[in-house]
Amino acid sequence: DAGVIQSPRHEVTEMGQEVTLRCKPISGHNSLFWYRQTMMRGLELLIYFNNNVPIDDSGMPEDRFSAKMPNASFSTLKIQPSEPRDSAVYFCASSLGRGSPPAFFGQGTRLTVV
Amino acid sequence: AQKVTQAQTEISVVEKEDVTLDCVYETRDTTYYLFWYKQPPSGELVFLIRRNSFDEQNEISGRYSWNFQKSTSSFNFTITASQVVDSAVYFCALSEAIREGAQKLVFGQGTRLTINP
Numbered sequence: 001d002a003g004v005i006q007s008p009r010h011e012v013t014e015m016g017q018e019v020t021l022r023c024k025p026i027s028g029h030n031s032l033f034w035y036r037q038t039m040m041r042g043l044e045l046l047i048y049f050n051n052n053v054p055i056d057d058s059g060m061p062e063d064r065f066s067a068k069m070p071n072a073s074f075s076t077l078k079i080q081p082s083e084p085r086d087s088a089v090y091f092c093a094s095s096l097g098r099g100s101p102p103a104f105f106g107q108g109t110r111l112t113v114v
Numbered sequence: 115a116q117k118v119t120q121a122q123t124e125i126s127v128v129e130k131e132d133v134t135l136d137c138v139y140e141t142r143d144t145t146y147y148l149f150w151y152k153q154p155p156s157g158e159l160v161f162l163i164r165r166n167s168f169d170e171q172n173e174i175s176g177r178y179s180w181n182f183q184k185s186t187s188s189f190n191f192t193i194t195a196s197q198v199v200d201s202a203v204y205f206c207a208l209s210e211a212i213r214e215g216a217q218k219l220v221f222g223q224g225t226r227l228t229i230n231p
Binding site for chain 1: 147149151157158159161164205207209212213214215216217218219221222223224
């Protein structure tokens with residue numbers, strides 16, 4: 001199994017631009033999580049999907065952030081417009097299903113907004 | 115809410131020394147999972163172990179060992195005969211129930227471990 005795959009690995013963009021981060025969960029996993037890692041706040045959950053449906057988005061910082069999961073093998077996290085304070089590493093993780101916490105994370109996308 | 119405390123922000127030891135990373139947690143759940151992750155300089159989160167709250171047996175995997183003590187809410191991680199490649203940030207994490215029976219991970223702030231040659 002290839003594990004959780006994220007793209008791109010690195011993204012540098014200018015303030016105000018739209019940024020889209022992508023994630024392919026482990027095949028057969030029904031739950032998908034987006035986490036953000038910053039120096040100030042550490043690792044925090046942004047949003048959780050189960051069977052492609054967003055279940056808990058209480059961690060999404062503001063309306064500039066949106067996430068979708070159009071099918072079981074693909075999810076996106078979009079920031080529009082991006083701001084310098086969005087600079088962070090964004091991780092995606094997946095798990096077998098409800099009741100199973102995520103164990104395996106993707107390699108992360110390091111986002112820099114200048 | 116759940117909480118994970120890794121009191122050691124940074125540890126520096128000389129190669130071949132043993133080192134223990136502390137993790138203390140708070141939870142109201144009767145069933146939960148504990149995890150350890152390694153984050154090397156390349157940035158990925160490498161899964162090391164998952165422990166169910168009902169299983170208090172200590173575990174050893176090569177040079178790595180874990181001591182789970184429910185009575186003190188601790189899940190400590192020991193590296194024996196440390197090597198330079200062990201240098202990384204190590205995170206302890208605790209599962210927390212969220213909506214509709216799902217579980218998320220709550221992470222500690224991490225311990226930066228430096229192994230000097």
